[in-house]
Structure formats: C-alpha cells, structure tokens
Amino acid sequence: MFGGIKTSYNVLKKTTAVVLAGGRGSGLKELTEKTAKPAVPIAGNYRIIDFVLSNCVNSGIRSIGVITQYMSDTLIRHIQMGWGRTTSDSSGGVIVIPAQQRTGDSWFRGTADAIYQNMDLVNPERTDRLLILSGDQVYKMDYSGLIAQHIEQKADLTIACTQQPVAGSPKYGAFQIKPDHRLTSVPNDPHQAASNETPHNRVYSMGIHLFNIDCLQQELQRAISSGAYEHNLETDVIPGVIQRHKVYGHIFDKEDQVGKTPYWRPASNIDQYYAINMDLIATVPDLDLYDRNWPIRTFQWQRAGAKILHSHDTPSGCVTRSLLSGGVVVRSATIDHSVLSVDVQVGEYSTVKDSVILPGANIGKRCTINNAIIGEECHVPDGMKIGVNPTFEGSFFTRSEGGILLVTKSMLKRF
Numbered sequence: 001m002f003g004g005i006k007t008s009y010n011v012l013k014k015t016t017a018v019v020l021a022g023g024r025g026s027g028l029k030e031l032t033e034k035t036a037k038p039a040v041p042i043a044g045n046y047r048i049i050d051f052v053l054s055n056c057v058n059s060g061i062r063s064i065g066v067i068t069q070y071m072s073d074t075l076i077r078h079i080q081m082g083w084g085r086t087t088s089d090s091s092g093g094v095i096v097i098p099a100q101q102r103t104g105d106s107w108f109r110g111t112a113d114a115i116y117q118n119m120d121l122v123n124p125e126r127t128d129r130l131l132i133l134s135g136d137q138v139y140k141m142d143y144s145g146l147i148a149q150h151i152e153q154k155a156d157l158t159i160a161c162t163q164q165p166v167a168g169s170p171k172y173g174a175f176q177i178k179p180d181h182r183l184t185s186v187p188n189d190p191h192q193a194a195s196n197e198t199p200h201n202r203v204y205s206m207g208i209h210l211f212n213i214d215c216l217q218q219e220l221q222r223a224i225s226s227g228a229y230e231h232n233l234e235t236d237v238i239p240g241v242i243q244r245h246k247v248y249g250h251i252f253d254k255e256d257q258v259g260k261t262p263y264w265r266p267a268s269n270i271d272q273y274y275a276i277n278m279d280l281i282a283t284v285p286d287l288d289l290y291d292r293n294w295p296i297r298t299f300q301w302q303r304a305g306a307k308i309l310h311s312h313d314t315p316s317g318c319v320t321r322s323l324l325s326g327g328v329v330v331r332s333a334t335i336d337h338s339v340l341s342v343d344v345q346v347g348e349y350s351t352v353k354d355s356v357i358l359p360g361a362n363i364g365k366r367c368t369i370n371n372a373i374i375g376e377e378c379h380v381p382d383g384m385k386i387g388v389n390p391t392f393e394g395s396f397f398t399r400s401e402g403g404i405l406l407v408t409k410s411m412l413k414r415f
Contacts (some may be wrong), residue, residue, distance in 0.1 A: 015061055015128070015129045017056045018065045018068055018097075018115065018118070018133065020073060020114060020132065020135060022036065022072070022114060023036070025038075025267075027269035027272075028273060030406060031279070033408070035073075036069075038075055042267070042273070043357050044325035044340065046296060049136075051296060052139075054140075056133075059141075059142050059144050063093075064093070064095070065094075065096075065121070066135065068112050069098070072098065075096075080096065081299045097118055099269055110230060110233070111231070111232055116220045119216075122213065127213060129212060130210075130211045130213055131146075133208055138265050138266075141258065142258055144251045149248065150248070153248050155212075156247060157207075158247070158248050159183065159238075159243075159250065160209075160250045162203070162252045163202070163251070177203055180248075181251070183247055183248060185240070203251070206252060206264060210250075223237050258291070263286040265279070269400070277339045278337070280323060281337055306325065306329075309332065317333045317348075317349075322336065322337060322340065325340060325341045327342050327346070331347055332349060333346040333347040333351065334353075336352070337353045339356045341356075342358070347362075352369045353369070355369045356373045357374045358373070361375070364382035367386075369380075370388060371403060372386050372404065375408035378407060380407075386407060389407055393405055
C-alpha cells in the first residue's frame with residue numbers, strides 16, 4: 001500500500017532501533033527467576049530476543065541498542081557473543097545499554113523511563129527516527145514497510161498493529177483507527193470495543209512504535225511533568241501523542257510479513273510460551289525457521305548433530321513430529337510432538353510427548369513426560385512421571401491456566 005517512499009540505505013541509516021529487554025517477565029514464572037525474559041531459551045537453539053534482533057538486521061536497520069536491567073548477565077553475554085557486530089560498517093551492530101541511573105538515583109521504573117534515561121545516547125544529528133521494540137515477542141516482520149508508511153504519511157508516530165480475536169487477552173489495548181490508518185484514541189480499558197472491530201477481531205498494538213525523535217523528546221518531557229506519570233510508554237505517553245500529533249497505525253499483514261501467514265506472538269505467560277514452541281512443530285509452520293532468505297540468527301555453542309540410538313537387545317522407541325537440536329541424544333526412547341533443546345538427553349524406555357525440554361536437561365530411564373516444560377539443566381530421575389496426574393503434581397510444580405506443568409531444578413529437589 002505504501003510504496004511511494006523507497007526505504008533506501010539512507011532512510012534506514014537514519015532509523016535507530018531500541019529493544020526494551022529489561023523487564024523481569026513475571027508471567028513466565030520460574031523461567032525468569034534467574035534471567036531476563038528475552039534471554040529465555042526457545043525453539044531449541046534460540047533465545048526469545050533473537051527474533052526481534054533478526055528482524056532488525058534482516059530489515060537493514062544498522063544501529064540497534066538493547067536496554068537491559070533485570071537479571072541481565074545471561075542476556076548480555078548472549079548479545080556480546082552472538083550479536084556484537086552484525087555489519088561491516090563501524091557504526092552498525094547491536095550494543096547493550098545497561099541500567100546506569102543516567103538521570104538521577106533511580107533505575108528504570110518503566111518503559112518510558114528506560115527510553116528517557118537513554119535519550120542522550122541517541123544522536124539527533126544522525127537519527128531522525130527511533131524504532132522502539134519489545135524483546136519478548138516472537139515474529140518475523142520486515143520493518144521497511146512500517147518506515148515507508150511513516151515517512152509517506154508524514155507521521156510523528158506510527159504504531160504497528162495486529163488483528164487478534166476479541167476473546168483474547170491483549171497486552172497493550174485496542175485502537176480506534178480510521179480508513180486512512182489515522183489513530184484517534186486509545187481506550188483506557190483494553191477490553192473496550194473499538195469502532196473498527198469485526199465481530200471476531202479487534203486491532204491491537206503490537207508494542208512496536210516508530211517515533212520522530214523531536215516528537216518523542218517533547219512528549220517524554222511533557223509526561224514527566226504530569227502528576228499522574230507512572231513511567232509507562234503505553235499509558236503515560238502514547239495517549240498524549242495521539243491527541244497532539246499525527247499518529248498512524250500500520251497493520252501487520254501480507255505486505256510486510258515474512259512467510260505465507262503473518263505470525264506474531266508475545267511470550268507473556270507460560271501458555272503462550274508453550275504455544276510458540278508447539279507452533280514450530282507443525283508440518284508447515286506459520287513461523288518458518290528454515291527460511292534462508294530471512295534467517296533467525298543466534299549465538300550457540302558448536303555441537304554435534306542430534307543422535308537417535310536403539311539398544312541392540314530392545315530396538316524400541318522412535319521420534320515423530322518433533323524438533324531436535326544439536327547435542328541431543330535419545331536412547332531407545334519415544335519422542336512425539338515435542339521440542340528438545342541443545343544438549344538434552346533422554347534415557348531408555350522413556351516417553352516424552354507434547355513437551356518442551358530446555359537446554360541441558362537430562363531425562364532418566366523409564367520416565368513419562370506429558371504436556372510439560374522441563375527447565376534448563378534439570379535431571380529427571382529414573383522412573384519419574386510428569387503430566388500423568390497434573391492436579392496432584394501441581395502441588396510440587398507450577399501449573400499454568402492451560403494445564404502445562406513447568407518443572408525446574410529447584411522444584412525437582414523438593415519433589
């Protein structure tokens with residue numbers, strides 16, 4: 001739709017991306033007990049933040065900053081080892097921006113505060129636009145279409161939007177949007193009806209914001225002077241921008257998707273995280289990890305290919321409908337519709353079904369694992385059954401609303 005402006009090298013060079021990756025992500029429960037949500041392993045080989053960083057690099061955005069805060073050690077090491085230099089241009093690449101109390105004695109108190117405290121790192125002479133992204137979402141998107149629309153409509157702010165079922169639980173709230181994509185208001189209640197919704201779908205923010213630098217600086221200062229300011233970009237800054245500036249919505253659809261079907265999922269809770277992993281197992285997944293034209297990059301230790309072994313005396317077990325990563329060893333076990341991450345081992349006669357096994361986990365002999373997420377470096381002892389009696393097991397492990405059991409090393413010690 002918006003093809004009048006070519007997203008050239010110079011346009012992309014004048015766009016800086018900032019990834020908000022400092023939150024704890026309490027919705028993922030114990031998965032974020034010792035690491036920030038964007039650093040949580042996903043899809044066997046990756047970490048959640050790899051998807052948004054890959055979108056930036058594949059879209060041609062050269063300057064990318066990642067703002068960190070909570071339990072950032074794993075995240076920082078991952079970025080430094082796998083993302084430190086992504087272009088041959090000395091000005092390009094991904095840099096880590098740790099919490100530094102740059103404007104006072106407080107650490108980041110919210111998304112708006114994280115941006116405000118680091119505005120002095122953004123050079124307005126080199127950057128016209130700031131693309132603010134969330135580090136806890138899984139999707140493929142070419143941002144060049146968003147940037148082209150923003151420039152063509154002379155917008156001060158353009159927000160990427162997606163159509164989701166009305167019955168869903170949105171993170172950011174619904175929009176009222178005109179036929180020309182102009183945004184006129186944001187309902188305070190995310191469940192409030194929007195004027196453009198269909199009986200089954202509603203337009204929601206994806207948490208992707210493209211600001212003109214001068215507009216962002218002006219509105220952050222205005223928000224800070226407000227007595228009701230709570231340091232949140234969505235609730236404290238965006239409504240005022242819509243009232244005083246030109247704000248448009250960019251519908252995430254076939255024009256800028258990467259793949260046959262637009263795919264966007266926030267990893268906001270255990271059930272959503274589990275669903276993302278299960279989505280990848282589909283015969284023809286909406287999110288294709290094997291697309292060489294849009295690679296999902298990451299850092300990973302070198303590992304041998306996955307190995308499937310059968311005992312000579314009992315050639316039992318098989319692997320079906322599953323994703324196996326490097327370093328995996330399966331010994332005469334049955335794996336069905338599951339994700340086995342790097343360095344996972346499964347012992348003889350065990351069964352793993354509809355489950356996600358995170359890096360370094362070891363499943364003993366004669367175990368049964370159903371509808372579960374087994375955490376990093378867990379050692380499941382021989383003969384243990386998980387997911388067979390989820391109501392009882394919920395007393396020892398974390399059970400999601402959808403009935404998925406989350407098992408960690410500390411939980412196994414008290415079982």
